[in-house]
Amino acid sequence: MSFIKLLRLAHEFINYDEEGNEEDKVRAIEGIDAEISEGEFVAILGHNGSGKSTLAKHLNALLFPAEGTVWIDGYDTKDQENLLKIRQTTGMVFQNPDNQIIGSVVEEDVAFGLENIGTPTQEIVRRVSESLVTVGMDEYRSQSPNRLSGGQKQRVAIAGVVAMKPKCIVLDESTAMLDPVGRRDVMNTVQMLNRTEGITVILITHYMEEAVMADRILVMNEGHLAMEGSPREIFAQVDQLKAYHLDVPQVTELAHELRREGLDLPEDILTTEEMVEHLCRLG
Numbered sequence: 001m002s003f004i005k006l007l008r009l010a011h012e013f014i015n016y017d018e019e020g021n022e023e024d025k026v027r028a029i030e031g032i033d034a035e036i037s038e039g040e041f042v043a044i045l046g047h048n049g050s051g052k053s054t055l056a057k058h059l060n061a062l063l064f065p066a067e068g069t070v071w072i073d074g075y076d077t078k079d080q081e082n083l084l085k086i087r088q089t090t091g092m093v094f095q096n097p098d099n100q101i102i103g104s105v106v107e108e109d110v111a112f113g114l115e116n117i118g119t120p121t122q123e124i125v126r127r128v129s130e131s132l133v134t135v136g137m138d139e140y141r142s143q144s145p146n147r148l149s150g151g152q153k154q155r156v157a158i159a160g161v162v163a164m165k166p167k168c169i170v171l172d173e174s175t176a177m178l179d180p181v182g183r184r185d186v187m188n189t190v191q192m193l194n195r196t197e198g199i200t201v202i203l204i205t206h207y208m209e210e211a212v213m214a215d216r217i218l219v220m221n222e223g224h225l226a227m228e229g230s231p232r233e234i235f236a237q238v239d240q241l242k243a244y245h246l247d248v249p250q251v252t253e254l255a256h257e258l259r260r261e262g263l264d265l266p267e268d269i270l271t272t273e274e275m276v277e278h279l280c281r282l283g
Contacts, residue, residue, distance in 0.1 A: 002035035003168070003200060004059065008068035009033075011054055028054040029223045032068070038167065041194045041201045043211035043231075046220030047245040055220065056172045056204050060090035073167060088117075091161030095173040097153035100160070106148075107132065107141040110160045117164075131163040134197070135189050151182025155189055162193065168200035169193065175207065187213065208235070208249045212270050219244060236267040251275050 009032040015023045029051040036042050046052040057063040058070050061077040073089050075082040094100060103109030107128050114124045132138040135155040145153055154174060161169055171190065175183040187210055193199045203210060211217055217234045219227035221244045227234055235241070235248050238256045242248075248256070255269040255278075263282060269275050 002071075003038035003040075003073055004034075004036040004202075005071045006032050006034045006055075006058070006068070007070075009055075009058065009065050009070060010067035011051075011058065011063055012066045027066075027223055029220075032225050034218060034225060034228070036200065036202065038073075038200055039194070039198045041191075041203070041213065041215045042218060043203045043205060043214035043216075044218045044220060045205070045208075045211055045234075045246055050220040050244075051223040052204050052220045053172055056092075056170050056202065059168070059170050059202060060092055061086045062092070088164060089166055090168040090170060091164055091166040093154070093157050093161055093169060093171045093174045095176050097150065097157045097177075100157040101145045101153055104144060105141075106137065106143055106145055106156055109145060109156060110163050113160055113164050127163045127165070128159075131159040134162055134193070135159045136185075149182060150178045151185040154178060154182065154186050158186070158189060158193075162197075162199075166199065168202065170202045170204070172204045173206070174203075175205065175210065183207065183210070206247075208247050208252075212249055219246070231270060232268040235270060238267075 009029060010027065011029045012025045012027045014025050017023045032055065044052045044055065054063065058065065058077065059072065061083050064078055070077040072086045075086050077086060101109050103112055110128045110131055111124050114127060132141050135158050137152065137155050137159060140148065140152065145156060148156065175186050178186065190201055190203065191213060194201045203214060205211060212231045214231060217229060217231055218225060219234065226244060235252045238248050238253065249270060251272050252269055255265045255275060259265050265278050269278065
């Protein structure tokens, strides 16, 4: 069985008038069928309002299906008895790290979730230390989070999730507020957790260069799953992605434009190194 399975998933938001009466319902996502394997790195793309963040919140039962079913590691998210297990299985990292960091000292913040679930003190100490080392923030353990950069704060937020020993981490636009250095540091951490620790990663992003790192990409459009495939398969379809109001990696777009000018280049170039190699062959 798949680690995560979505079957005909639909979600709707209800609007109320000033008296609290139901005014109308808006479907945010509709008829989503998807499966994600344990240890996979999946990126979810989509323009603003496409439903990608709504989908993300179903992956640790922050939202519940209006229709259809979501299974996380075999647990149905609609069953209230499964909620604790699901939220221990799938950790969320959101866009603004300041909304997740509440401790006055880094190591206290990382320990917060463990304390809430009654983890023994010695185990807390061990897990906090391990998770800070894992994300490269151990030397900052005694500092105030207020003195950290945005990228460092986000890595502390990730450490707090990692300390809970999840099988899966969902990052919902977690690099959107960071500068390029911070984005690179966070993505290096995410790749390491996926490849070294075997943690399933689901990345919601609008940075196409981040999506290139994934094993597979899901593209959302108007609440529907519009495309699915490897980064090469997805980014080779430049015109289709633009029809969905999405960008492509800059080097992929350059290759696309050069093809239009008659150069014999592949559609699926994803990196500068690949571009240089193919241009050298033409020379």
